[in-house]
Amino acid sequence: MSLPEPGTDLAHEVRSWCRSKDAAGWRDRMSAAAPAERAGLQQAWLLQLAEQGYAVPHWPAAWGGGRSRADQLTIARELIRAGAPRLDMHFVALYHAAATLVTAGSDEQRATYLPAIRDGQRWCQGFSEPGAGSDLASLRTRAERRGDHYVVNGHKTWSSSAEFAEMCLLLARTGGQGRAGISYFLLDLSSPGVSVRPIRNASGHDEFCDVFLTDVEIPVTARVGAENEGWRIANATLGEERGLTMLERSEEMVAGLRYLTLAAAALPPEERGAALETLGAFAERVESFRLLVSRVLDASVDGTDTAAASILKLVYSELLQDISREGLAMAGLSGHEGRHGWSGTWQTGHWFDDYLRSWEWTIGGGTNDILRNVVGERILGLPRGGSR
Amino acid sequence: MRIALPEAALDFGRVADDVLRAAGGVDLARAAESDPRAAARAQECLAGIGMYDIDPRGCLEDAVAAAELCRVAGGHAVPYPVAAMLLRTSDATPFALVDARQPIIDHALTAGTWTAATLTGELFEAEPDAPVDSKVAPFAMTVRLRPVAGGTASVLDRRLGLLFGAWHLLGFGQRALQLAIEHTRVREQFGHPLSNFQVIRHTLADLSVGLEGLDLLCRFSLWSAFTDGSPSLADALSVRLEAQRVVKHTLRMAQQFHGASGFADEYDISVLVRHAQPGLRLPTDRGATLALLRTAIDEYGFDGPFHAGGVR
Ligand SMILES: Cc1cc2nc3c(=O)[nH]c(=O)nc-3n(C[C@H](O)[C@H](O)[C@H](O)COP(=O)(O)OP(=O)(O)OC[C@H]3O[C@@H](n4cnc5c(N)ncnc54)[C@H](O)[C@@H]3O)c2cc1C
Numbered sequence: 097m098s099l100p101e102p103g104t105d106l107a108h109e110v111r112s113w114c115r116s117k118d119a120a121g122w123r124d125r126m127s128a129a130a131p132a133e134r135a136g137l138q139q140a141w142l143l144q145l146a147e148q149g150y151a152v153p154h155w156p157a158a159w160g161g162g163r164s165r166a167d168q169l170t171i172a173r174e175l176i177r178a179g180a181p182r183l184d185m186h187f188v189a190l191y192h193a194a195a196t197l198v199t200a201g202s203d204e205q206r207a208t209y210l211p212a213i214r215d216g217q218r219w220c221q222g223f224s225e226p227g228a229g230s231d232l233a234s235l236r237t238r239a240e241r242r243g244d245h246y247v248v249n250g251h252k253t254w255s256s257s258a259e260f261a262e263m264c265l266l267l268a269r270t271g272g273q274g275r276a277g278i279s280y281f282l283l284d285l286s287s288p289g290v291s292v293r294p295i296r297n298a299s300g301h302d303e304f305c306d307v308f309l310t311d312v313e314i315p316v317t318a319r320v321g322a323e324n325e326g327w328r329i330a331n332a333t334l335g336e337e338r339g340l341t342m343l344e345r346s347e348e349m350v351a352g353l354r355y356l357t358l359a360a361a362a363l364p365p366e367e368r369g370a371a372l373e374t375l376g377a378f379a380e381r382v383e384s385f386r387l388l389v390s391r392v393l394d395a396s397v398d399g400t401d402t403a404a405a406s407i408l409k410l411v412y413s414e415l416l417q418d419i420s421r422e423g424l425a426m427a428g429l430s431g432h433e434g435r436h437g438w439s440g441t442w443q444t445g446h447w448f449d450d451y452l453r454s455w456e457w458t459i460g461g462g463t464n465d466i467l468r469n470v471v472g473e474r475i476l477g478l479p480r481g482g483s484r
Numbered sequence: 485m486r487i488a489l490p491e492a493a494l495d496f497g498r499v500a501d502d503v504l505r506a507a508g509g510v511d512l513a514r515a516a517e518s519d520p521r522a523a524a525r526a527q528e529c530l531a532g533i534g535m536y537d538i539d540p541r542g543c544l545e546d547a548v549a550a551a552e553l554c555r556v557a558g559g560h561a562v563p564y565p566v567a568a569m570l571l572r573t574s575d576a577t578p579f580a581l582v583d584a585r586q587p588i589i590d591h592a593l594t595a596g597t598w599t600a601a602t603l604t605g606e607l608f609e610a611e612p613d614a615p616v617d618s619k620v621a622p623f624a625m626t627v628r629l630r631p632v633a634g635g636t637a638s639v640l641d642r643r644l645g646l647l648f649g650a651w652h653l654l655g656f657g658q659r660a661l662q663l664a665i666e667h668t669r670v671r672e673q674f675g676h677p678l679s680n681f682q683v684i685r686h687t688l689a690d691l692s693v694g695l696e697g698l699d700l701l702c703r704f705s706l707w708s709a710f711t712d713g714s715p716s717l718a719d720a721l722s723v724r725l726e727a728q729r730v731v732k733h734t735l736r737m738a739q740q741f742h743g744a745s746g747f748a749d750e751y752d753i754s755v756l757v758r759h760a761q762p763g764l765r766l767p768t769d770r771g772a773t774l775a776l777l778r779t780a781i782d783e784y785g786f787d788g789p790f791h792a793g794g795v796r
Contacts, residue, residue, distance in 0.1 A: 229743050231673040254744040298739070298747045298754040299619050367771075425771050429586035452620050452761070455736065459744055465683055 106167055110174035113148055120179030127181075131302065135260045138185045139216040146214050150175065154340055155194055159210045165393065173347045182348070185257045189219035191341050192333040193265055196280070200321045200329045205282065209263070220261035222252040222283065222307050223330065229254075230466045232267075233275045233327065237309060239268035246270070246281070246319070248289075248312040256460075258305035259294050261285055265333065266314075271324045280326035282318045289313070299452055334462065335402035342408040343393065346386045349412070352419055353382055359426040359447070374422055378415075385411050403474035406467040413457035413464060420451040489548055489703065496533075497552035503529045504560045510752040513759050516563035517622045523594070526564040530557075540570050540644060544710040547644065551651040551706055558655025561759040563623065565591040567648035571641065573599040580610070581645040581767040584629060588616060590762040592625035600629060601637030601645070603717060603767065603776055608632060621762045639717070643709045646720035649763060650727040651702050656760040657695050657731035663753045664688060664738035671743075678741065687737055694730040701726055716784035721777040728770045735760055 114120075126137045145151035146160070153168045155161030163171070183190065194213060197206050213219070228235040237250025248268055258264065264283040271277030285292065289312035294302035321329050356378065360371040388411060392404045424447040458464040472478040507529045508515070508522075516522035530553070540550035550570045557566040568578035568591070580589045582600045589598060592612040600610035608629040616624045665688060668678035678684050705723045712719075735757050739746035746753050768776060780786075 224744065227672075229673060231675075234673075296749040298749065298758050301619065304744070304748075425769060428769055428772060429583055429588060429765065446618070448618055448620055448761070448765075452758075455739060456747055458740060459746070463740075463743065465681070 104170060106170045107174050110150065110171055111178065114175065114178030114180060117144060119175065119181070123179050123181035131260070135185055135218070138181070138183050141181055142183055142186055142216050152190060152194070152214055155210070156198060159206070160214055169343060169347070172344045176344070176347045176351050185218055185260060186216070187341070188221050188256070188261075188265065189213045189217060189263075192221055193219040193263070196265060196320055196329060196333045199332050200280070202317070204317065205320065209282070217263060218257065218261045219263045219265060220255045220258040220305075222255050222258070222264045222266040224254045225251060226253050230463055233278070235267055235269060235278065237266075237268045239270050239279060239281065239314065241270070241316070244316050246314045246316065248281075248283075248309050248314055250309050252307040252309070254295075254304045255307050256304045258285070258292050258307055259302070264307065267326050267330055275327040277324055278326040278330070279323050280320040280329045281314050282320060283312070283314055284318075287312050287314070299449060331402055335405050340393065342389050342405070342412060345412050346382075346389045349382050349385065349415065349419070352416075353378060356419060356423050356426070359423050363426060371426055378419055378422070381415055385415055403470055406462070406470045407475075409461060410464055410467050410471070416457055417454045420447065420454040423447045424451045489552070490545060493545065493548040493552050496549045497556050499533055500530075500553050500556045501559070503533050504556065504562060509560045510755050513561035513563045514749065514755050523563045523591070526562045530564065530566065535566070535570065538570060541640060544707065547706055547710065551648060551702070554648045554651040555655035555658070558652040558760075558763070559659035561656070561756050563591065563759070565594050567645070567652055568598070569594070570648065571644060579641065579645065581642065581649075582608070582610065582627070582629070583767050583772065584608070587627045587629050588624050588766055589627050590621070590766055591623045592627055593623070598627065600627065601642060603642055605636045605642065606631065607635030607637050620758050622758075624762045624766070639715050640709065642717055643720040646717065646724050647702065647706055647709060650698075650723045653727040653731040653760065653763050654695070654698055654702055656756060656763070657698070657734040660735050660738035660753060660756055661688070661691050661695060663756070664691070664741045667742050684741060687741075691734045691737060695734060698726055698730045712787070714784065716780050718777060718780040718784060718786045721773055721780055722786070724768070725770065725773045725777060728764055728773060731760065732764055
């Protein structure tokens with residue numbers, strides 16, 4: 097296990113770069129902006145990161161990455177400490193899409209899309225369907241082969257930020273039932289027959305979307321891997337969400353603890369004692385989570401051992417919910433105050449919004465019940481139960 | 485101790501439920517965020533069934549009818565301050581409990597002037613100031629307080645304010661459970677209804693037991709507000725505390741069992757979760773409720789439902 101030293105040259109470099117760019121100012125502007133404007137700001141910030149070599153440190157060297165795990169961690173940590181914005185609208189592109197392309201894409205696909213992603217192309221993930229959530233393998237969107245292209249019909253849902261995305265990672269059925277009949281496609285969302293409808297969510301934002309597909313043509317060259325191999329490839333990208341991205345999340349959590357510390361410091365002296373105990377307990381849990389992230393990532397060199405990575409998302413989501421709940425409790429009614437911009441947890445400094453937002457984390461990317469099944473069956477070796 | 489509700493109050497609750505359902509149910513709340521006419525429609529429904537004829541301070545029977553109305557209104561997330569209106573101090577002056585350091589009132593725009601009281605009994609005139617501007621508290625506003633010289637809020641007013649708040653939350657919780665049951669019976673994954681999975685069945689069972697207990701506490705405390713003549717708020721605060729615990733957890737789990745649809749406003753649970761937040765936090769969040777309860781027990785002891793074994 098290798099945790100980088102905080103005082104390295106790289107850390108200094110990132111820190112002073114963030115200062116010169118007013119990283120926190122970018123975050124504030126993004127949080128306050130309306131969605132379309134926020135999309136523009138995110139893209140502009142990504143380009144600045146890319147120019148400096150901080151956008152894709154986790155990619156292979158040939159595509160502009162090639163940094164060591166320790167360097168990746170340092171970059172993520174310093175950006176977060178400086179209050180730099182989180183690029184949620186580029187999340188699928190930078191992690192899921194890139195991992196898919198690197199591990200399973202053709203040379204041509206890589207050459208087309210990896211540079212485009214680094215230059216700000218936005219992607220969304222079109223896996224879930226109204227009837228296929230936890231049981232993703234039951235998906236029904238159909239892709240029929242017709243010569244050099246497929247014709248796709250179906251309905252995808254809960255696709256985060258699809259409204260602003262240009263490309264979509266699409267799973268569709270090309271064969272029979274179950275996992276063995278699924279193929280993986282790179283769908284250009286500007287194709288005729290695609291329509292995207294934002295869904296208003298519980299926090300009052302339009303973030304995830306329905307994606308309706310009617311006789312959409314996808315060239316055969318946009319299929320990733322062999323026909324009916326989609327399930328295996330999809331698992332690799334889900335592993336990416338649960339694995340490598342947790343590196344960043346764990347550092348964010350440390351920043352979250354700082355917010356909690358501020359909330360505790362603002363309490364009247366007689367309440368501070370209990371708050372410090374809470375804070376201490378959370379500090380332990382956050383530290384243990386960081387160590388867990390390092391261990392899982394070190395054990396699975398490419399960061400895609402989905403079973404082990406499942407543990408990370410379990411721990412992260414529940415810890416996040418507990419911390420936000422405690423933050424809200426400490427802030428009391430002043431938890432209502434502050435900026436009420438877009439919240440992706442820790443984003444607003446507004447406990448009320450962040451707390452409610454944290455609830456999504458036990459659902460998205462595989463629910464915690466399902467992840468518990470994965471841990472039980474694939475790590476503990478228990479017999480397979482309900483989630484077949 | 486009386487915890488059976490009079491038939492008349494139950495009937496009244498059923499009528500209110502029918503009328504609100506016919507007016508759109510949770511759709512009223514959904515619409516109200518962009519269209520103030522939805523609140524007016526809700527008010528018309530409530531007026532139509534006689535909300536303004538209830539005198540909740542007058543006698544237990546009326547208080548029970550008022551509490552039932554709060555519960556039913558919670559179940560539809562009615563975009564109108566039902567409890568505050570039931571406890572109004574004049575025709576158009578609703579009554580709300582506030583924290584004087586951070587005075588916030590939900591649905592504050594309903595009236596230009598409010599009567600506001602702290603839990604320690606200080607009395608104020610309140611005027612809506614600015615929206616708290618949160619997507620998760622769309623109707624809540626900060627208010628400006630002006631002390632009412634020599635005024636004190638009666639213990640009964642404060643007890644009823646807390647208790648109606650708890651009944652209101654109970655309504656949210658009961659509806660959330662009902663939605664979770666309906667959803668998990670119908671929604672299938674892995675070839676089974678979700679309700680076949682034990683983790684879901686067990687949790688639903690636990691939630692229902694929690695709500696049942698809260699329901700009984702709510703009834704008991706309303707009865708004792710009219711019978712024990714105690715100057716203490718301990719009983720009402722403990723009910724609020726339990727309502728905050730049970731209902732928060734119920735909403736949370738009901739949303740979880742809806743999967744992603746629990747976060748989509750097309751589903752009632754999403755709207756319910758959002759609109760329950762102000763009631764869970766105003767006038768006191770759990771920490772503040774607990775602190776006040778501690779003080780109240782220190783001062784007056786705590787009898788609770790079991791007089792003989794009470795702490796004192
Ligand atoms: C914020 C957010 C963003 C998302 N973004 C995307 C996206 O970009 N692209 C995309 O394709 N999808 C996305 N999703 C969808 C996500 O992948 C699904 O919500 C998730 O897989 C669960 O599916 P479901 O919502 O249909 O819930 P369901 O599968 O219907 O589950 C409902 C409830 O039942 C429980 N349950 C299900 N099966 C079992 C079992 N066997 N044992 C015990 N309990 C069980 C679940 O844990 C859950 O509590 C997103 C979801 C959220 C919340």
